[in-house]
Amino acid sequence: KAGVTQTPRYLIKTRGQQVTLSCSPISGHRSVSWYQQTPGQGLQFLFEYFSETQRNKGNFPGRFSGRQFSNSRSEMNVSTLELGDSALYLCASSELASGNTIYFGEGSWLTVV
Amino acid sequence: AQSVTQLDSQVPVFEEAPVELRCNYSSSVSVYLFWYVQYPNQGLQLLLKYLSGSTLVESINGFEAEFNKSQTSFHLRKPSVHISDTAEYFCAVSEARGSARQLTFGSGTQLTVLP
Numbered sequence: 001k002a003g004v005t006q007t008p009r010y011l012i013k014t015r016g017q018q019v020t021l022s023c024s025p026i027s028g029h030r031s032v033s034w035y036q037q038t039p040g041q042g043l044q045f046l047f048e049y050f051s052e053t054q055r056n057k058g059n060f061p062g063r064f065s066g067r068q069f070s071n072s073r074s075e076m077n078v079s080t081l082e083l084g085d086s087a088l089y090l091c092a093s094s095e096l097a098s099g100n101t102i103y104f105g106e107g108s109w110l111t112v113v
Numbered sequence: 114a115q116s117v118t119q120l121d122s123q124v125p126v127f128e129e130a131p132v133e134l135r136c137n138y139s140s141s142v143s144v145y146l147f148w149y150v151q152y153p154n155q156g157l158q159l160l161l162k163y164l165s166g167s168t169l170v171e172s173i174n175g176f177e178a179e180f181n182k183s184q185t186s187f188h189l190r191k192p193s194v195h196i197s198d199t200a201e202y203f204c205a206v207s208e209a210r211g212s213a214r215q216l217t218f219g220s221g222t223q224l225t226v227l228p
Binding site for chain 2 (some may be wrong): 004015031033042043044045048056058064088092094099100102104105106107
């Protein structure tokens, strides 16, 4: 099986712009979640989607949004980018039950200048 | 809500020496426990997990962790490390209920294995 695939791997954006990151989960996985990783704040949960519905949301401003499509692929969007949004954004997928292994992609490195 | 504390941000150790990476958690509900490893410029890979049953869990590459409920700890150990074990290690928890798939991570421990 192919792993969790994230695109793009690297991108540079300017303050005030918006960005969309894409994630394809492992085949058969219907839960997709997103995490932000920064040196200062570590790994923080952004949100989780299951069957096209957002199930949980972390403590991030409304500029951060996401969606999931019927094929379980997911996108996250950050609008009005700030310098502090520079981070590694990790997508993860899993099967339904809690405790099932959560598999991570290699991440999208976002630099805001 | 849960929280995870990794007591050591950096652990240098010589090759073939034993190592212990410490993890303590706090939660008002039952939790599942995980250790993930992150190599440079890569995502997270699951090393091992504790869901229930035997409190000692092992990974395929020689790591083991023991769940201690009374001390709310899940320390990671390896009896003999290799250069290739150099990486950042993250301890994480999730609620032990059917629909919970949100992980709360510790701040990470950078393990550096010296020749």
